[in-house]
Amino acid sequence: MHLGKWATLLSVFWLLLSGYIQPLLLTFGVISVFIVLVVLKRMDAVDQEPKYAGAGYQTIRYFTWLLGQIALSSLHVTKLIWGSSKQVSPALAKIPVANIPPKHRVLYANSITLTPGTLSVDLKDGEITVHALQESSIEELKQGQMEKKITEIWGKNK
Structure with a gap:
């Protein structure tokens, strides 16, 4: 089938x-x-594992949410770049990913990278090293909003 x-x-x-x-x-x-x-x-x-075409509703929900995040971050980065250079505060931090299933950690790291102003530098030992143009972006990631969204859509144990 x-x-x-x-x-x-x-x-x-x-x-x-x-x-x-x-x-x-x-x-x-x-x-x-x-x-x-x-x-x-x-x-x-x-x-012995058939690969099914598409994941249906999960994929649509995830990409809709991600496109919204990309748009919001693009506006934020535009304001940041056009504004005062004092607002730019580059930061590098390690974000724990223990709550995300191993097979979805790369998805999480790529979601961070796709969001303007942030870049996943390394994924190792249950942590993602992230570079951001503004320290507040790192704090948002540490609060876990993106992590919660990914585990909500893709499931914790899937």
């Missing part, structure tokens, strides 16, 4: 990227989707 979803997803993606509906190009598209499905089927046989 999940191969059908992957076939649909890959076919639509291929059509959107190519933009051409000509017999030769459609044939190449069908062949490439078929090859990917064969590889996916073989991978499923080896690891």
